[in-house]
Amino acid sequence: MEDRAATLPPTGVIRVCGIIGYIGTEEAAPLLLQSLKRLEYRGYDSAGIALIREGKLIRFRRAGKVRDLEEAVRTEEIHATIGIGHTRWATHGAPTDKNAHPHLDCSAKLAVIHNGIIENFLELRTRLAADGHTFASDTDTEVLAHLIEDRFDGDLLLAVRQAVLECSGAFAVAVLCEDVPDRIVVAKRGSPLVVGLGETGGFVSSDIPALLGKATDVQFLLDDELAEIRADRLRIVGLDGKEIHRPAHKVSIDPVSIQKGGYKHFMLKEIYEQPRSTAETIREKQTADGTSLVVPTCGAQVSSCDAAYLIACGTAYHAALVAEYLWEEHLPIPLHAVIASEFRSRRMHVTPKTLVVVVSQSGETIDTLMALRRAREGGARILALVNAERSAIDRESDATVYTRAGIEIGVAATKTFTAQIAALGLLGLALGQERGTVSREAVREELRQLTLLPGKITEALRLEPTILELAERLHRAKDVLFLARGVLFPVALEGALKLKEISYIHAEGYPAGEMKHGPIALIDEGTPVVMLVSGGVAREKILSNMEEVKARRGCVVAVTDVPDDPAIRRLADHVLPIPTCLGISLPIVFSIPLQLLAYHIAVCRGTDVDQPRNLAKTVTVE
Numbered sequence: 001m002e003d004r005a006a007t008l009p010p011t012g013v014i015r016v017c018g019i020i021g022y023i024g025t026e027e028a029a030p031l032l033l034q035s036l037k038r039l040e041y042r043g044y045d046s047a048g049i050a051l052i053r054e055g056k057l058i059r060f061r062r063a064g065k066v067r068d069l070e071e072a073v074r075t076e077e078i079h080a081t082i083g084i085g086h087t088r089w090a091t092h093g094a095p096t097d098k099n100a101h102p103h104l105d106c107s108a109k110l111a112v113i114h115n116g117i118i119e120n121f122l123e124l125r126t127r128l129a130a131d132g133h134t135f136a137s138d139t140d141t142e143v144l145a146h147l148i149e150d151r152f153d154g155d156l157l158l159a160v161r162q163a164v165l166e167c168s169g170a171f172a173v174a175v176l177c178e179d180v181p182d183r184i185v186v187a188k189r190g191s192p193l194v195v196g197l198g199e200t201g202g203f204v205s206s207d208i209p210a211l212l213g214k215a216t217d218v219q220f221l222l223d224d225e226l227a228e229i230r231a232d233r234l235r236i237v238g239l240d241g242k243e244i245h246r247p248a249h250k251v252s253i254d255p256v257s258i259q260k261g262g263y264k265h266f267m268l269k270e271i272y273e274q275p276r277s278t279a280e281t282i283r284e285k286q287t288a289d290g291t292s293l294v295v296p297t298c299g300a301q302v303s304s305c306d307a308a309y310l311i312a313c314g315t316a317y318h319a320a321l322v323a324e325y326l327w328e329e330h331l332p333i334p335l336h337a338v339i340a341s342e343f344r345s346r347r348m349h350v351t352p353k354t355l356v357v358v359v360s361q362s363g364e365t366i367d368t369l370m371a372l373r374r375a376r377e378g379g380a381r382i383l384a385l386v387n388a389e390r391s392a393i394d395r396e397s398d399a400t401v402y403t404r405a406g407i408e409i410g411v412a413a414t415k416t417f418t419a420q421i422a423a424l425g426l427l428g429l430a431l432g433q434e435r436g437t438v439s440r441e442a443v444r445e446e447l448r449q450l451t452l453l454p455g456k457i458t459e460a461l462r463l464e465p466t467i468l469e470l471a472e473r474l475h476r477a478k479d480v481l482f483l484a485r486g487v488l489f490p491v492a493l494e495g496a497l498k499l500k501e502i503s504y505i506h507a508e509g510y511p512a513g514e515m516k517h518g519p520i521a522l523i524d525e526g527t528p529v530v531m532l533v534s535g536g537v538a539r540e541k542i543l544s545n546m547e548e549v550k551a552r553r554g555c556v557v558a559v560t561d562v563p564d565d566p567a568i569r570r571l572a573d574h575v576l577p578i579p580t581c582l583g584i585s586l587p588i589v590f591s592i593p594l595q596l597l598a599y600h601i602a603v604c605r606g607t608d609v610d611q612p613r614n615l616a617k618t619v620t621v622e
């Protein structure tokens with residue numbers, strides 16, 4: 001992988017924000033606003049743009065969502081063909097108008113937007129203030145505007161390069177200056193930045209989705225690189241000022257993939273994409289005849305490793321936990337799924353004989369990235385499992401297994417979760433084959449089962465009308481429990497996370513056997529308890545747990561692949577039947593009704609399903 005040798009950014013808090021910049025022949029204001037909406041998944045508590053109109057720099061910014069900014073900008077009256085835009089997720093400094101980006105220098109001729117944190121900003125701010133600079137915000141970003149102002153002598157690229165040389169921390173920065181109205185200058189360390197060219201001009205963005213349909217050829221900047229973007233060309237330089245040449249990548253993602261396609265929300269569209277996203281993920285990991293596996297495994301490391309860690313956050317952690325259950329069936333070594341932020345703070349034992357698998361949809365989650373670096377210090381080889389190619393985690397790993405879920409825009413992960421389970425399941429089998437603990441026949445049988453998976457997911461999706469009715473009954477609940485055993489326990493955790501994230505209802509996932517050790521106290525008359533019951537996973541035991549819930553007059557929702565079981569019929573208030581599944585398919589198909597339930601409860605409650613409060617799609621904050 002050509003980018004794996006990227007330099008390592010420093011540690012530190014990195015703010016989640018979206019950056020966009022454009023110079024060309026189109027009207028910049030509507031283009032920037034449209035792109036900011038596509039970047040809103042990165043942060044949505046304030047937004048702003050700066051443009052150069054008739055030789056003068058103008059700025060608009062607002063606390064709130066991009067639609068609030070849009071109301072403040074009369075695009076039809078602003079004729080400008082160059083500009084930068086920013087959407088923010090505040091960690092330092094309240095999400096107010098004055099802290100919204102872009103930030104200006106003293107002369108108000110130069111505007112800066114920034115994703116990251118300038119760790120030495122206090123020291124720089126004190127010095128700049130003593131030199132007479134006036135600060136108008138509480139942000140660290142503003143020091144960049146004043147630093148660049150200090151250095152600027154007609155050459156903007158040089159001034160930005162000198163300014164970032166004085167900064168420690170992480171940044172993706174874009175700078176606009178009315179004295180040089182034919183270019184945007186950008187710099188990167190730590191936070192992602194993509195530059196590109198298209199038919200109508202030059203672009204910069206934090207991520208590809210904002211550039212779809214606009215840029216045709218893009219380059220992912222590496223750390224400590226700067227770029228000068230003009231309407232018809234890009235120039236990339238290092239911190240030493242030396243020019244860097246490398247081939248651009250063609251943008252191959254279909255812009256249709258970032259449209260709602262008739263669905264009310266991206267989340268619902270993404271739920272319905274799962275027959276295809278899981279099939280795509282599986283297709284790539286097998287030979288054309290569908291009988292053997294083709295999965296990168298870090299080779300020699302695997303046959304001799306004596307333990308494996310699966311490291312991830314949030315939903316990806318739940319997929320890692322599913323993998324722990326699936327892998328222990330055939331990998332006779334200790335396996336630990338660990339939350340990335342905990343992995344970093346604990347004394348986890350990592351040696352060159354440890355296999356480390358890092359799971360992340362975005363490939364940019366800072367906790368996961370830092371855990372990866374920590375594991376590398378112990379000498380482990382790192383296998384990544386990501387959805388975003390060329391992301392930081394992809395680049396910094398020794399080998400990568402990709403999920404092929406396509407871009408996921410809904411903040412609540414759905415199709416990437418099931419794709420992660422599919423990919424991790426197959427990776428586990430490939431690891432087992434390399435160690436000689438999984439036979440070719442076992443692989444062939446699992447792959448045969450997986451050919452049935454898209455059809456089974458489609459069948460589970462047909463439950464939507466029933467789930468909609470159920471959501472109408474349950475959406476006023478205060479607490480919801482999700483209980484399961486074995487490999488379905490992490491699916492219960494994920495069901496609870498989905499509900500919390502988008503409906504703001506308190507929900508907990510528990511191993512059903514643990515219920516009597518505490519959570520049973522939450523069960524009161526009518527408390528919804530979603531129980532996952534599979535014919536193949538400790539059915540008798542979970543039926544006893546169902547009795548316990550009913551004895552406390554809880555409201556049992558049974559998601560089950562054995563819906564005709566008389567005990568379930570007797571005990572459950574609501575039954576959601578799903579098709580019978582085995583192996584890797586089982587946790588995937590059980591996830592579908594839980595996603596639909598969370599979605600419809602959230603819609604009933606009127607929440608912002610695709611952009612739930614306080615969350616961001618890519619969490620680059622430690």
Ligand code: AGP
Pocket residue numbers: 313314315316359360361362363364365368411412413414501615616617618619
């Ligand atoms: C999922 O619904 C969440 N938004 C969140 O838990 C997410 O899975 C987590 O932040 C990890 O993200 P990653 O997969 O991009 O690393």
